[in-house]
Amino acid sequence: MHPGVTVEPEVVTMTNNSHHDVIVLGAGAAGLSAGLVLARAQADVMLIDSGSPRNAAAAHMQGFVSRDGMPPAEFLSMGRQEICGYGGTVVSASVAAVTRRDDDWITVTLTDERALEARALLVATGLTDEIPDLPGVRERWGSLVHHCPYCHGYEVRNQEIVVIGGPARAMSLKQAGLLRRYSDRVTLVTNGIEMTDDETRRLEKFRVRIVDGTVSRLIGDTGTLDGIALTDGRTVGCDAAFIAPRPRPNDGLLRSLGCAIDPQTAFVAVDAAGQTSVPGVWAAGNVVTPSAQVISAAGAGSSAAIAINGWLLDQDLNRASAR
Structure with missing residues (x-):
């Protein structure tokens, strides 16, 4: 509140x-x-x-x-x-x-x-x-981690945005496309989503970067977000994240x-x-x-x-x- x-x-x-x-x-x-x-x-x-x-x-x-x-x-x-x-x-x-x-x-x-x-x-x-049980998500929910581009996209325009794939598969892909209207730095981390060749081609042609990997946690001090850590040790930097619960x-x-x-x-x-x-x-x-x-x-x-x-x-x- x-x-x-x-x-x-x-x-x-x-x-x-x-x-x-x-x-x-x-x-x-x-x-x-x-x-x-x-x-x-x-x-x-x-x-x-x-x-x-x-x-x-x-x-x-x-x-x-x-x-x-x-x-x-x-x-x-x-x-x-x-x-x-x-x-x-x-x-x-x-x-x-x-x-x-x-x-x-x-x-x-x-x-x-x-x-x-x-x-x-x-x-x-x-x-x-039903928010994914990923370390760092719940405490940032509604402030640095969002679910609705129409509600929060304008506020993160021109920032580096990561979409974390989730159980609401279709919405995760849609989020990535919608957020390109607000920023030219949008990355989709698949996080378990199996994408078809056509889905990959469409988003990449729309200049959405796609990273195939599984998210382990969010990175940053309290009240901040620096990036997304993957289970294989890679990190993806970002200022804001979106998840489709x-x-x-x-x-x-x-x-x-x-x-x-x-x-x-x-x-x-x-x-x-x-x-x-x-x-x-x-x-x-x-x-x-x-x-x-x-x-x-x-x-x-x-x-x-x-x-x-x-x-x-x-x-x-x-x-x-x-x-």
Whole structure:
């Protein structure tokens, strides 16, 4: 998190009989955007967040028009304040389980065994980047070691950049090509990636240097990066490094509800508005779209909120008509 910026959610007293129109799990960009739309629409909305944002290690977020360069923690704090200003609630807690009752209400059970109920649920719990277990990577993650050229490429322009091949093979190769827009000194260390002749030719013609070798560790004093050490004793100098981690969606709660899985992506399947196969359950942001940046995750949250509000309205009209 950015030094000096704390995120203080509103603390509320919850009982086992707490009922809400919508519960949003996750108060990142997608969850906050949804919460704001729903609170302004006069829905009783509660956001529950465990306080582990994906971009906590980054000093700034980029590419969000009017918020470019803002510290992520400041963005989250402002979003929470806006939602609470419209009557929404943000609480700091972890969720143990989610169940859908026979009457279609959804029960959210917290790890302290408190239970909350909602007519609709939006899951915006994001994903976890599975960072390679290489000495020197984790302590530099988000500052000198990055994963997204769109988020951090501009900040390392004209520097000597090394792309470390990883389990996300296709993204590693794409990183090397994308980063050539920012620097004419880009090296791809294969690190176990078996490249085809065509892949090698295309990148080399694009003036990406390719080093076939396995990375053993990153070199440099604390807060610096001097290069990459290979297992055969060679070193590759650099000022910044990029790695494509494997994205692991935090979708256990969605799967426990029986939400259908997209066979192509292996992520939970949603429609254009984020609705899952389970009635009353939506999902938005990185939990279902790993490539979503902050601004696109926020847009997905907004779209889901509008769809949820329309769904609630339809239920209300049906109930009123039945009476």
